Amino acid sequence: MQISTFKKCSVRYLFATIGLPPGTGRKGSIGLRDQFRFESTFEITITGKTIQTIPFSNLALAFIPVFVVIAIIWKWNTGYKSSLHAISRMLTQLLLIGYFLVYIFKTDSALIIVAVLTVMLFSSSWIALRTLKMPRKTLYFKSLGAIALAGILILSLVTQGVLNLAPWYLPSYVIPLAGMIFANAMNSVSLAGERLEAETSRGIPYLKARVIALKAALIPITNTLFAVGLVSLPGMMTGQILSGVSPLIAVRYQIMVMCMVFGAAGIAAALFLVLVKPDFTNENKLSATD
Numbered sequence: 574m575q576i577s578t579f580k581k582c583s584v585r586y587l588f589a590t591i592g593l594p595p596g597t598g599r600k601g602s603i604g605l606r607d608q609f610r611f612e613s614t615f616e617i618t619i620t621g622k623t624i625q626t627i628p629f630s631n632l633a634l635a636f637i638p639v640f641v642v643i644a645i646i647w648k649w650n651t652g653y654k655s656s657l658h659a660i661s662r663m664l665t666q667l668l669l670i671g672y673f674l675v676y677i678f679k680t681d682s683a684l685i686i687v688a689v690l691t692v693m694l695f696s697s698s699w700i701a702l703r704t705l706k707m708p709r710k711t712l713y714f715k716s717l718g719a720i721a722l723a724g725i726l727i728l729s730l731v732t733q734g735v736l737n738l739a740p741w742y743l744p745s746y747v748i749p750l751a752g753m754i755f756a757n758a759m760n761s762v763s764l765a766g767e768r769l770e771a772e773t774s775r776g777i778p779y780l781k782a783r784v785i786a787l788k789a790a791l792i793p794i795t796n797t798l799f800a801v802g803l804v805s806l807p808g809m810m811t812g813q814i815l816s817g818v819s820p821l822i823a824v825r826y827q828i829m830v831m832c833m834v835f836g837a838a839g840i841a842a843a844l845f846l847v848l849v850k851p852d853f854t855n856e857n858k859l860s861a862t863d
Contacts, residue, residue, distance in 0.1 A: 678744050686742040690751055694721050697759035704767045712766070712849055719844035720758045727837050728754050735829055750833070753809075757794065757834040758841035765790035765842040766849070773853045782853075783846045790842040794835050801831060 639660060647653040677689060698717035702709045728751050732738045738746055768789040772782035801807055806814070809830050813823040 674748070677748060680744060683740070683742040686744055686747060689744075689748060693751060693755050694724065697755045698762075701759045701762040702766065704763060705770055707770065707852065711852060715848040715852075716762055716766075716845060719762055719841045719848060720755060722844060723837050723840035724751070724754045724758050727833050727840070731829060731833050750830075753830060753834055754837045758837040760793065761790040761838035761842040762845045764793070765846055769846060769849070769853060779850060779854050783850075786846055787839075787842055791839060794838045798831060798835060801827070807831070 643653050643656050643660075646656055677685065680686070694717065698713060698720050699709065701716050701720065702712055705712065728747070731750055731754075732743075732747060733741060736746060741747075765786045769782050769786040772785050773779060777785070797805075797807075807827055807830065810820075810823045810827040813826065814820055
């Protein structure tokens with residue numbers, strides 16, 4: 574079993590990267606490609622913290638509750654094939670992206686990072702419309718506009734205002750942060766669109782349906798804000814703590830993450846609901862004349 578151990582250290586730039594080769598960095602300065610950097614004005618000490626590699630045989634145990642849920646879905650005839658498809662896609666995509674990110678994190682090309690962000694934007698905008706009955710082509714560019722505008726503005730604020738990244742396209746920061754921002758914007762747009770479609774199909778006026786849809790879209794992220802630190806430790810904070818980072822530092826990063834995902838979810842959903850107004854008001858008029 575491979576174990577990466579983080580020795581006692583006291584440096585201004587603290588790195589917490591699994592499997593760094595000896596001599597990667599020197600005291601007070603570590604290469605930007607390999608570092609997991611934390612700006613700090615006080616001394617940070619880590620002693621004996623370890624991260625273990627999970628064997629695939631052990632990882633298989635994590636799928637037990639997954640198969641339990643799929644069995645329930647199959648028993649209740651609620652479409653287990655969709656869940657199996659989602660699980661298989663998750664496995665394939667994560668295994669592939671693991672190898673892909675090894676290359677991406679080593680690149681010095683801003684164009685490659687922009688290309689990756691573009692693929693993420695186009696994909697999330699398409700997936701966001703999956704549950705709507707209205708044809709995706711009708712709403713796609715509005716979904717793309719909402720997620721892109723909200724996502725890019727917040728990503729720029731976080732990377733350049735909060736973290737002050739130099740260069741701006743540092744892949745080990747930009748790619749994970751963009752993923753969190755675009756994913757939350759995607760989910761909120763999906764929930765808002767589905768609820769707006771449901772409400773307007775029942776004859777609810779657009780303005781009232783828009784309010785209901787926005788509230789519904791923000792339920793998941795609002796619940797997360799209430800629960801964070803009390804019921805759950807979010808993934809980024811948990812990962813940093815497991816890597817040996819001081820919880821006081823991890824908390825700052827998690828506060829940043831919670832603010833950015835709440836902003837992305839709310840702004841993207843609101844923009845989408847405003848942009849799709851003509852589509853849903855016209856649909857209401859057509860339904861009324863039928």
